[in-house]
Amino acid sequence: MTTEDRTAEHSTEGSYVHKGKPFDRDMNYIDDRITRDGRDGWPVEAGRYRLIAARACPWANRTLISRRLLGLEEALSVGMPGPTHDRRSWTFDLDEGGVDPVLGYERLQQAYFARFPDYPRGITVPAVVDVPTRAVVTNDFQRITLDFATEWTALHREGAPDLYPQSQREEIDALNTWMLHRVNNGVYKVGFAGGQEVYEKEYRELWAALDELEERLADRRYLMGPSLTEADVRLFPTLIRFDPVYFGHFKANRQPLVTMPNLWNYTKDLFQTPGFGDTVDLQQIKEHYYIVHEDINPTQVVPLGPDMSGLLEAHDRDRFPTDTWGVGGTAPEPPLAAEVVDPAHTPLHVTGR
Structure with a gap:
């Protein structure tokens, strides 16, 4: 071989x-x-x-x-x-x-x-x-x-946030491990389930976890409180892919994320935060999943929707105590010119309209 x-x-x-x-x-x-x-x-x-x-x-x-x-x-x-x-x-x-x-x-x-x-x-x-x-x-x-x-x-740049503060590491580690198995990889367990019984078990596990996160975000701006941490860095990539991919392609379709007020507003909040949304290419995301996963999409047809322009609408997360960048922290500068996402692959253009 x-x-x-x-x-x-x-x-x-x-x-x-x-x-x-x-x-x-x-x-x-x-x-x-x-x-x-x-x-x-x-x-x-x-x-x-x-x-x-x-x-x-x-x-x-x-x-x-x-x-x-x-x-x-x-x-x-x-x-x-x-x-x-x-x-x-x-x-x-x-x-x-x-x-x-x-x-x-x-x-x-x-x-x-x-x-x-x-x-x-x-x-x-x-x-x-x-x-x-x-x-x-x-x-x-x-x-x-x-x-x-x-x-x-x-x-690090001057003003870089402390994404893994010493005082919170034990809690961040526990949350990250839980999210890995129940959410980040949980969507894959649903999407690649090899039978009805397996699928239904993983589907329920995933949605139980998303419901827990919905509740957690009911009293704080970010997962660990008023400031961004490594936990937010790990959850956001799953949430931003949920409605365009995991909801339909992976059959995680109890409801779209847009119907969950805390998780959806949290996703909008992060998408609009420098360093998060400016790394997201919605067209590449859809092409990857729908073309590569021939097991579950043998036609390799890439859907036009859903309309993701809501990511640019106002969110309600600033009602909570906020210190986004931590003590002495500041937002990052705009992306390097060579790393700007193609405008045609952003929410205003990648829609189902």
Whole structure:
């Protein structure tokens, strides 16, 4: 069996749904860390690493938000694959000539193989690549944003928020773990359920969790209180994809998010907050799910709707005590010119009207 064949077995695409079985996400990732002391051999250095983060992917979306909020754009360059991929890898089809301009690669797979020639698992985003060696360092999406917040502090912008405050870490960790299994991955458990009984169980679990979050957001602006934290960075990418994708495509259709006043206004609030909505490409999101997941959408037809222009309407979240950026914190600057989302892929244009 060739290396390419082995990769296809654990690929980013393929058969997600197995008859009669629940969806089981492979949570084994490259767990090397980039730290201030370089204890894993990867010290934090401005300009040394490149973040590969497709806008379509919710796990990658987290890293784009964190990078923006903390002001790491100049220290950590970003490469953005297109919204779809084949059995082998995410590809850089949005770049001129289909090649990442820094790494010189057509496929993210090449960065993985540069370090692990027999890499046996999925070629996933986000991934951080060491530019001098053009080899992947880590794809541990659970750890990457925590390290951005705690290990990259010397490169943070002035006024960067503390997204992982020491006094709240235990509660943030518990909430994040719960959200991972019940919400962030919960939507996938519903969408890739292999049978009616499995589907109904996961559907009920997901909606019970969303109801809990609706209640939690009834007395506070953000998940942890008056200020933004890592928990908000992790929930938002799931919520912004809910009505365009998870509601219909994943059959999580008890009700659209727009009918849940706290969750929907919270989503609008974050979408309108610098660093969140300006990382979202609604067209790429829809193309990714509806084209790649042939198991559940064999026609690969991408829906025109829903109308998402409501994201730009007024929200009611400022009725709560608010200190969005924390003590001494400020909003990030606008995105770099090269990283501005295509205006045609924003709520005013990606609609069902």
